[in-house]
Amino acid sequence: MVMGTELLFMFSPFLVVVFGLLAEKLSISKLREGVAIILSGFSLFSVYQLYAQWQASPSKVLVVTLGGTPPLGACFEIDMLGIYMAFSATLLGLFAVIYSVNYMAHDTRLTEYYTLLSALVVSIVGVSFAGDFFTLFVFWELMGITSYVLVAFRKESWGPIEAGFKYMVMGAVGSTLLLMGIAIVYGMAGTVNFAQISTALRGQPMSLWLYLVFAVLVVGFGIKSAIVPMHTWLPDAHPEAPSPISAMLSGILIETALYGFIRVLYLIYEPGAFSLPITVLAVATMVLANVLALLQQDLKRMLAYSSIAQVGYMLVGLSAGTAFGIQGVLLHVFNHSLMKGLAFLSAGSLIHNANSREIDNMKGLAKTMPITSLTMFVAMMGLGGVPGTNGFISKFILFSSAFGVGLWWLGLLGVLNSALSMAYYLRFLKTLISRPKEAVSGLKEAPSLMLGVTVSMATLVILFGIWPEPLISYASEAARALFNNNYIKVIMP
Amino acid sequence: MANDLVFIGAIFTMVCIGLYCVTQKSMIRILLGVEIILNAGNFAFVYFASYRVIEGFVDPLGQTLALMSIILGGSVIAVGLALIVNAYKQFKTTEVDEMRRLKW
Numbered sequence: 306m307v308m309g310t311e312l313l314f315m316f317s318p319f320l321v322v323v324f325g326l327l328a329e330k331l332s333i334s335k336l337r338e339g340v341a342i343i344l345s346g347f348s349l350f351s352v353y354q355l356y357a358q359w360q361a362s363p364s365k366v367l368v369v370t371l372g373g374t375p376p377l378g379a380c381f382e383i384d385m386l387g388i389y390m391a392f393s394a395t396l397l398g399l400f401a402v403i404y405s406v407n408y409m410a411h412d413t414r415l416t417e418y419y420t421l422l423s424a425l426v427v428s429i430v431g432v433s434f435a436g437d438f439f440t441l442f443v444f445w446e447l448m449g450i451t452s453y454v455l456v457a458f459r460k461e462s463w464g465p466i467e468a469g470f471k472y473m474v475m476g477a478v479g480s481t482l483l484l485m486g487i488a489i490v491y492g493m494a495g496t497v498n499f500a501q502i503s504t505a506l507r508g509q510p511m512s513l514w515l516y517l518v519f520a521v522l523v524v525g526f527g528i529k530s531a532i533v534p535m536h537t538w539l540p541d542a543h544p545e546a547p548s549p550i551s552a553m554l555s556g557i558l559i560e561t562a563l564y565g566f567i568r569v570l571y572l573i574y575e576p577g578a579f580s581l582p583i584t585v586l587a588v589a590t591m592v593l594a595n596v597l598a599l600l601q602q603d604l605k606r607m608l609a610y611s612s613i614a615q616v617g618y619m620l621v622g623l624s625a626g627t628a629f630g631i632q633g634v635l636l637h638v639f640n641h642s643l644m645k646g647l648a649f650l651s652a653g654s655l656i657h658n659a660n661s662r663e664i665d666n667m668k669g670l671a672k673t674m675p676i677t678s679l680t681m682f683v684a685m686m687g688l689g690g691v692p693g694t695n696g697f698i699s700k701f702i703l704f705s706s707a708f709g710v711g712l713w714w715l716g717l718l719g720v721l722n723s724a725l726s727m728a729y730y731l732r733f734l735k736t737l738i739s740r741p742k743e744a745v746s747g748l749k750e751a752p753s754l755m756l757g758v759t760v761s762m763a764t765l766v767i768l769f770g771i772w773p774e775p776l777i778s779y780a781s782e783a784a785r786a787l788f789n790n791n792y793i794k795v796i797m798p
Numbered sequence: 799m800a801n802d803l804v805f806i807g808a809i810f811t812m813v814c815i816g817l818y819c820v821t822q823k824s825m826i827r828i829l830l831g832v833e834i835i836l837n838a839g840n841f842a843f844v845y846f847a848s849y850r851v852i853e854g855f856v857d858p859l860g861q862t863l864a865l866m867s868i869i870l871g872g873s874v875i876a877v878g879l880a881l882i883v884n885a886y887k888q889f890k891t892t893e894v895d896e897m898r899r900l901k902w
Contacts, residue, residue: 466885473877
């Protein structure tokens with residue numbers, strides 16, 4: 306048990322509000338941006354400090370209780386899995402905040418924007434650290450509310466409002482169904498603490514209620530993680546949001562929902578249970594998303610469909626049900642957060658200049674924006690899984706885990722889908738370097754701060770592609786945290 | 799036993815009514831549908847809590863959770879209403895059909 310002063314960064318949205326209002330009143334330019342960047346960096350550093358504490362702890366899990374001991378008090382369960390997710394979220398959050406400084410410079414209501422963005426990062430960290438359903442649900446709703454508002458942030462035009470409303474209705478129905486699932490679990494186990502639920506329910510013979518819980522969990526978590534057929538909000542919401550928010554949503558939010566699903570699934574059921582339904586969902590998600598992505602004319606919409614396809618690849622690792630498969634899932638979560646974040650941020654720069662989201666209007670942009678086009682190239686190669694980028698490593702582990710448990714056809718389908726996805730990536734890259742209809746003039750490269758973010762992310766994509774060992778070891782440590790019962794041993798000695 | 803059937807039936811009916819409302823055309827009705835499903839969840843918590851009696855009292859945990867989720871649900875509905883207000887300002891309507899420009 307630790308005190309958890311490292312968790313103070315969770316209050317950073319309040320500081321952003323205070324400094325933002327101060328900056329507005331005294332009209333100090335760039336104060337609130339500076340504070341937001343510093344606080345994002347501080348969050349990243351705090352997660353590192355938590356990692357150091359976790360390494361030093363003998364039980365390999367840190368428990369922070371809030372207001373009494375379980376089952377009545379809420380608590381944070383900080384194991385390697387949570388730290389891994391929190392690290393991905395805070396890293397991408399830092400990149401998104403730095404990128405926003407230039408990208409959002411012409412928008413109004415920036416105090417709200419930075420507050421909501423940092424609250425989104427904090428809520429994702431909260432979901433990753435949650436040690437009981439109560440904490441999970443509170444942060445889950447915070448994550449939902451902040452992202453609904455951020456999607457509809459540019460409320461002057463029709464697109465964001467419609468997409469935001471659609472996202473809100475689907476997300477709210479999903480989280481209420483999740484609430485229903487929590488209620489059933491509470492009715493069966495009499496507690497909402499993860500460790501106590503696990504001791505009470507895991508290994509029980511399957512009953513009608515347990516099947517019902519699984520169905521509700523699939524829908525509740527599946528809506529947020531955009532598993533086909535519950536994906537319909539995503540292709541609207543992600544393109545309509547400002548680009549840094551698209552990067553956050555596609556890069557980490559849908560993966561956090563998947564993380565919640567995996568965590569709860571392994572809590573209540575034996576590892577490898579429900580392999581068949583998850584396999585069906587994985588196949589449907591991969592195939593449908595890739596085919597629909599091929600048909601898109603809108604760059605961000607295409608990237609949004611590609612995100613759904615990536616969730617499908619992650620489900621392949623989950624349906625394998627082994628520690629190796631989960632390791633692949635986690636590795637792909639981090640790699641995808643970098644790649645898709647990079648793709649959306651580069652797309653943001655391109656759209657900013659081309660003043661259109663249509664792919665056809667971006668012909669010849671590579672001439673005027675060489676560096677952004679290069680980072681886009683790296684991101685798309687990574688998403689397609691080309692060797693030398695980090696996407697190859699994680700996809701290799703994901704698909705070989707499917708081969709390892711005898712689901713060879715699933716692995717093969719994954720590889721074929723991956724090849725299919727290259728078609729739409731290459732189509733876009735070809736557009737970038739093709740000759741424009743009329744000569745473009747007046748376009749210039751993105752501002753240096755935006756370029757700095759995209760170039761450093763592209764460097765990370767390549768770096769983890771040729772030197773993946775540390776990342777693989779962290780991911781395997783995180784996957785092991787799901788299978789050993791350290792948390793149960795700490796809560797119920 | 800008879801009580802259980804009544805409660806479970808009530809929860810199930812609330813979910814069904816809510817899902818029906820969500821498929822309607824008016825944005826306000828959709829939001830009300832969300833609220834009804836949410837309250838079905840809260841109801842389920844209170845119902846399951848009544849099963850667990852600790853020292854002569856009903857388990858407070860379920861009730862606490864229901865209270866908390868009422869607050870959270872209220873915030874979600876507030877966001878939804880804000881979106882509806884913005885939609886009305888722009889389209890002068892709250893019918894979903896008339897603002898369906900994105901592909902559903």
